[in-house]
Structures are given as C-alpha cells and as structure tokens.
Amino acid sequence: MRQVSKLLVAISFTASMWSNGAVAAPRPATDVTVTDRPNDAGTGLIVKWTLSPDDEESAGANRVVVYQIFRQVNGKPSEEPVAKLNAGNNEYSDSNCQSDAHYQYEVVAVAEDGETSAIATHAERIRPVVQWFDSSRTWVAVIVIFVCAAVIICTELAKHGWSTYVRPIAGLTAIDEAVGRATEMGRPMLFVPGIMDLDEIETVAGLTILSHVGEKAAVYDTPVEVPTARSLVMTAAREALEGAYLAAGRTEGFDEDRVYYVTDEQFGYVAAVCGWMSREKPAACFYLGKFFAESLVLAETGNACGAIQLAGTAESAQLPFFVAACDYTLIGEELFAASAYLSGEPQQLGTLKGQDVGKVLAVVLLVCGSLLATGAMISGRDSLAGRAHDYLMVHVLNKGVGG
C-alpha cells in the first residue's frame, strides 16, 4: 500500500511538472544573421533569424510567445535583453549602436510559462559601417541640386543685367496703399508675424516683409504695433524694425515699446491682440507668418474694425480663412517671394526666376507621372510604362507603388 502511494505521488509530481511545461524547453530560433543597416552613420544593425519550430499555435505548452534579444558589446554581454519581440517576429533593428564597437547578438525563445530555449547566435562579431551618403535620397539630392543650381545661376545672370520681370503681386503693391490709408486716418498699423518661433521659415519671411512695411511707416511717421507670441521673434522684429527706421533715416521715430511679447499661449495671444484691435481700431493689419486656428479670429476682428487687411501664410488650411476675411492674401510662394519683390534688387529677383525653373521641373514630373500611370493602367504593371511608373514612385518620389 505504501509502495502504491509513493508511485501515485511520483506520478502526480511528474504530471504537475509536465503541465507547468518545466519538462521541455521550446526549441531555439536558428540561422541568426546580423547585417549593417544601410544609409546610417554606423548606428544601426539588423538582426534576422528563422523562427523557432515551436513558434506556432500547435506547439502546446512549449509555444513561443516572446523572443528576447541579448547583445554583447566588445565581448561584454548585457544582463537585460535589449529587446523583447512578440512571437512571429524574425527581425530586430538595433538603432543604438556605435561605429567603433563590435556586436554579437543572441536570440532566446521564451515559452508561455517562462521556459527559455537554448541560445541562438551568429558566428562572427560585427561592426556597424558608417555610410557617407544616404543612397535612398539620391534622387532628392539630384532635384535639390538642380533647383539650387537654377536659383544660383539665375541670381548670377540677374547680377549681370539679365531681365528679371516679375508679375505684379496685388497684395504687395497694396502695402503702400495700406500705409497711406493709416497715415491719412491717423491710426496705427498692426503687424502680426505669426505665432511660431524663428525656426519656422514663414516667420522669417514675415519679418523680411516687416522691415519693408516698417520703412514705409517710418517715412510717413505712422506707428506699427508688433505683438509677438515668441520672445526670439520679438527680439528679431525689433532689430528688423529698427533697421527699417534707420534705412528710412528716421531713427528718432522708432519706438521699441511697440514691439512686445504677449504670450506663447495661442488663444491668450489672440485675446490680447483682438483686444488691442478693438480699442485702437488700426487702419491696416498685416498677418504674415505661420498661423493656425487663430487666423480667422484675428482677420475677422480686423474686418470688424474696418481695417485694410493683408495676410500671407504657407499653411494651406488657413488660406481660405484669410481669403474670406482679408482684402489681399499672399498665397503660399507669394509670401516667400515678397521680400525679393519688395527689395527690387536684381539678384533677389533672380532667385524667383530660379524658382520658376523648379516649377518647370515639377510640371515635367507631373506630366511624365500622369502619362506613365495611364500607360501602366492600360498595359499592366509589368510593362515598360508600369516599371517606369513604379521606379518614379519608389525611387524618385520615395512613395509606395500604389501612391
């Protein structure tokens, strides 16, 4: 009887061990390979492996649920895994490498109950390679070089007397009208250089126009109020406006207190500016820079004040609001062309001609893309047109084939 009970205990113990999965570990991943990640500064490696045979539903208690990736740097192993990937994944991209170190990776399959497989690794330690050129951006580089070269060549040609006619831009010719109106009415003007910081090119574009507006205002002795939403913009706007007054020979007319910081808070800024507009009733309002939801609130308040309004932004979502509420709107590229247009300097106007060469390239790409897409639809993806279309999409435009 005692023998039987011992046997029963042994059987139940074995059964419990079996049910906990402690008896058999999952089978390991195999064929671990490590390759250098392309187009980086030697900061990445890609680890690939063949999934464990137990990485499937039918594996029962041994079913792999996670792969743990351990890393050795110059022979020194990591205590904690550098990554844990769910079952079914057979690739890990390590972005935290250094180009002067050697790496070895170990892949460990972990079963549901925590049982781990044998370690799978690769033969040789590997060192990331520094690439000096991102080959995935070759065509972007070609286009950038083409556009930059066109701009520089046109600038040089303009310097040497090449004709640089630029079509009249209604919004910019209206600056004189706006300043004149404010002068006649004896009211101030408002200039809003957007609500973003100096790292936005639209803000810089707005400030270049401010200096031209400031010069006109200095000549007519009309005050310009410049509330800013960023401290750096306030500093730069003061410099630009002071320079404008100096250029106009009216330094005594410059009042730096009219260029001031309000707040970084979007709607706090709007409340302050709209309040000022309601009290002071400016005769002219300029909104030139980067704007978001506040664009319409500002423009509608200016409209209610009866001000002549000029706006410009590259935010395509805000353009309809400005078009609806302002007298003149600089749409997209016109904002960036404004300083060149207003300066009237041949070399600056030359850059606009270079821009036009870029537009020709864009049109050529659009036409080619449309023809190739149509050809691919008619003759199939495997045809010459289909392959050319795919190349254009994937390599030139860096888009998916379907895009």
Added chain:
Amino acid sequence: MRNVVPLVIAFVAGVTMMLALFVPVLQPLQERASVWFIILAAIAFLIGGTNLLLHHARKIAQQEAGWGFSAVTLVSFFITVFVGLAKWGVPPSDAYPNHPWSGNYITEGAPLWWLYQYIIDPVTSTMFALLSFYVASAAYRAFRAKNTEAMILLGTAFIVLLGRCSAGTFLTSWVPESLEALTFPGATAVIMAVFTTAGQRAIMIGISLGVAAISLRIILGLDRSYLGADE
C-alpha cells in the same frame, strides 16, 4: 559689421542642415541644432518675461486704454509664477517624503494644476469656441453671389456642406448606386479628392520651391532684411 557674424552662422548652419539630409554622419548635428534652439528660446523667454512685466507696468502707470487688463495680466502672472516655482500645495513625492519640494509641480489637485484645469483651459476653450461665430460671419461674406467666381464657390460650398451632413445623404438616397457621384456625398468626395487636392498640391509645390528660394537667399546672404541694419 555686426551682421557679418549672423550671416556666417546662417551660412554654416544652413549648409550643414542641408547636407545633413543626405550625409548620415551629419544627422546628429541636426538634432543638436534643435537642442541649441530650445536652449536659446528658453533664455530668450527671460527677455520675453521681463518685457511682459515692463510693458504692462508702463500701461498701468500711464493708464493707457485697457490698463485694467494689464493689471489682471500682472496679477495672474505673479500668482502663476509663485505657485509654480514654490510648488505651493504640491505633496512630496513617494521617493523623497521628507523633502517638501520633491513632488511634481503639476500633480493633480495642486494649485498650479487647478489654475490650468479650471481657469486657463476653460478660457482657452472659450476663445476657440468664438471661432464658430467668426466662421459663420466670414462664410456669409465669402458666399455672397456677387460674380461668377463667387457663384461657383457658393455652389461648391453648398454641395460640400450638404455632402458632409446626414441631410445630404437623405436628400439623394433615391439616386441609384451606379450614379453615386451625383449624390451629395459622392459629389463631395469627388470635389475633395480631385479639385481640392489638385489645388492644394499646386500650392504645396509653390510653397516648397518658395521655401527653397528664400532659404538660399538667406544662406547666401542675399536677403538680410530680417537682421536689421548693418551699422
């Protein structure tokens, strides 16, 4: 002469950032430049804060129009700065229970959190909500059928507005599926996918080229108007 240094900085930084797009080794410099900008902006905030105080103090002293708002601004500013810096009402963190300032200043229930939750957030939302009235008044003016273009705009807006609400779906529900493009939702989809997208892409191409041109003007020092006068 004082503009030479900023011009050199603009040239070096501009060329480096442009190259960093294509040379992976330079990409850390790009990230570092962003960090430098954040540090600069943080330092500049001191200038902004000082300017805010002086500007509103002057308005109060001279009793300019709206000086009462300046008084409210200054009082709010000092209260927020005091409550935030002193971590007033913030309980110590669990890790350092004996250090009264070890808690997170935006801990839920703390006065600074309360200021944001019950004053700044509602006030900001109120300002944002005003937008709906401004949209209505701007739309009224924009959609007045005073010429052919305005009539086309009005017609298109009418279709899109109806296409985006359930009334549009209901009104054209009798149209067979094969003629879906003639329903309000179908026509809206066509207008948004074809006409609007085409227009927006044209603007985007122009903007991209404009950005390239103005960047080159600034990098090459052709456009210096943003720097002020060169004394």
